[in-house]
Amino acid sequence: MSLAENKSRVFSEVQTACSESGREQDSVSIIAVTKYVDSDVAGQLIDTGIHHIGENRVDKFLDKYNALKDKEDLTWHLIGTLQRRKVKDVINFVDYFHALDSIKLAQEIEKRADRTIKCFLQVNISEEESKHGFKVDEIDDVIDQLAELKQVELVGLMTMAPFDATEEELENIFETTDQLRKQLKEKNIKNMPMTELSMGMSGDFKVAIKHGSTFVRIGTAFFE
Numbered sequence: 001m002s003l004a005e006n007k008s009r010v011f012s013e014v015q016t017a018c019s020e021s022g023r024e025q026d027s028v029s030i031i032a033v034t035k036y037v038d039s040d041v042a043g044q045l046i047d048t049g050i051h052h053i054g055e056n057r058v059d060k061f062l063d064k065y066n067a068l069k070d071k072e073d074l075t076w077h078l079i080g081t082l083q084r085r086k087v088k089d090v091i092n093f094v095d096y097f098h099a100l101d102s103i104k105l106a107q108e109i110e111k112r113a114d115r116t117i118k119c120f121l122q123v124n125i126s127e128e129e130s131k132h133g134f135k136v137d138e139i140d141d142v143i144d145q146l147a148e149l150k151q152v153e154l155v156g157l158m159t160m161a162p163f164d165a166t167e168e169e170l171e172n173i174f175e176t177t178d179q180l181r182k183q184l185k186e187k188n189i190k191n192m193p194m195t196e197l198s199m200g201m202s203g204d205f206k207v208a209i210k211h212g213s214t215f216v217r218i219g220t221a222f223f224e
């Protein structure tokens, strides 16, 4: 399959998932996760009509950013775990950071960012030990501590489902995340609009869209 064919297929599958859930297609942004390919291939994919690019590691994010930053209309997403000591190297090139998973990390972003960074609070709904993110019962306390920050804007929640989750578990994880987002939105906290949901990857984006995802992070399906 060519990149252009894969791009058309992914976009039309997202469109189908949207119409099956009675949602507008432009309510879901498709992030192309380019971690499997080099900057040349990522650039070719972008030229098929991609507007959101995502990388999960700082070094690879910076490689892609330096090679491709002059392309028009591109929004840059850092979607993976960020170590505190690396915040200063990368944060000012990031439009959306998807994996805010500690208070200390938020404080470091507050210190290093020279503008407001749109962040997703990562939540670990399934409570898998291997997954990053806050557990549901930690959230209220975390929200209180983050409410004072000026450079960290919590646009929404991000979650990752276990790779071996059943359809029923996926439904449950994504729905719980959306409910939690709604509760936080109702608090009307200034730096926490909580309008967005970052959930869904190549294997589960259809279920995620059904439960309100607004950013799907898709890698494999573009490059198979």
Ligand SMILES: *Cc1c(COP(=O)(O)O)cnc(C)c1O
Pocket (backbone or CB within 6 Å): 033, 035, 056, 079, 080, 201, 202, 203, 217, 218, 219, 220, 221
């Ligand atoms: C790699 C990655 C993705 C994309 O996963 P695919 O299954 O290849 O679509 C999404 N989110 C994160 C955080 C990733 O690291």
